[in-house]
Amino acid sequence: MDLKLGHYSKDxxxxxxVEGEIDVYTAPRLRxxxxxxxxxxxxxxxxxxxKVEFLDSTGLGVLVGGLKRVRAHDxxxxxxxxxxxxxKIFRITGLTxxxxxxxxxxxxxxAKKAEK
Amino acid sequence: MATVEVTFTxxxxxxxxxxxxxxxxARRSGVDESLLDEVRLAVGEACSRAVEAHRRHxxxxxxxxxxxxxxxxFVVTVSDHAPTAPGRQAASPKASDGIGYDGGSAIxxxxxxxxxxxxxxxxxxxxxxxxVSVRMSWPSTASSS
Numbered sequence: 001m002d003l004k005l006g007h008y009s010k011d012x013x014x015x016x017x018v019e020g021e022i023d024v025y026t027a028p029r030l031r032x033x034x035x036x037x038x039x040x041x042x043x044x045x046x047x048x049x050x051k052v053e054f055l056d057s058t059g060l061g062v063l064v065g066g067l068k069r070v071r072a073h074d075x076x077x078x079x080x081x082x083x084x085x086x087x088k089i090f091r092i093t094g095l096t097x098x099x100x101x102x103x104x105x106x107x108x109x110x111a112k113k114a115e116k
Numbered sequence: 117m118a119t120v121e122v123t124f125t126x127x128x129x130x131x132x133x134x135x136x137x138x139x140x141x142a143r144r145s146g147v148d149e150s151l152l153d154e155v156r157l158a159v160g161e162a163c164s165r166a167v168e169a170h171r172r173h174x175x176x177x178x179x180x181x182x183x184x185x186x187x188x189x190f191v192v193t194v195s196d197h198a199p200t201a202p203g204r205q206a207a208s209p210k211a212s213d214g215i216g217y218d219g220g221s222a223i224x225x226x227x228x229x230x231x232x233x234x235x236x237x238x239x240x241x242x243x244x245x246x247x248v249s250v251r252m253s254w255p256s257t258a259s260s261s
Binding site for chain 2: 002021023024025054056057058060061085088089092093
């Protein structure tokens with residue numbers, strides 16, 4: 001499977017697990033999931049990208065779109081990623097300044113709680 | 117190394133195939149392992165841009181990729197045949213029908229080309245009335261056969 005998606009709640013925050021490749025072909029599925037979660041009033045999201053093997057600008061667009069949607073409800077979307085190959089595209093595009101990027105899901109959740 | 121050419125129907129599903137082929141050919145050409153991720157990403161971006169252009173303007177036409185060694189550089193050229201108006205920017209048109217190449221309007225059109233520029237130190241975009249070619253290259257060490 002090119003892209004595997006899952007999600008669960010933890011401490012009032014919805015964690016989205018992403019595994020595989022996010023590109024022009026698979027990105028629509030992630031987009032649909034993020035839209036669905038927001039439509040179900042989940043505005044505090046953490047996207048775990050530790051098992052993402054590939055991410056291009058289409059995937060970035062989906063993440064930015066998700067961020068915009070939750071921010072419209074005063075929410076937030078943070079990322080979990082330590083892979084340099086994935087972080088590189090965030091750096092090239094300057095999006096490291098837009099997203100909160102953490103080393104683990106627990107760190108991301110703790111950071112969100114600290115913001116409140 | 118002889119030129120390797122790939123043509124594929126402009127479907128998003130084929131972009132992955134194109135970048136896998138390009139990565140394999142790059143490795144065979146002697147491109148350093150540390151650069152292969154950049155090759156994969158840059159070729160993927162160029163192909164995604166071409167696929168979107170074809171889907172809008174000429175969905176029956178295939179996208180073409182040409183890979184070759186020139187002067188100790190691995191050169192990839194991704195060409196589309198989507199008609200462009202004279203003087204029009206090579207960036208893909210604004211997405212208005214959903215996901216599009218730019219993720220459904222969250223990322224500006226042309227963002228992919230900007231990403232490519234950050235991944236290859238030699239990028240040239242040739243835009244003519246019959247289409248756009250994106251040429252990228254990376255240093256290689258293998259001599260031509």
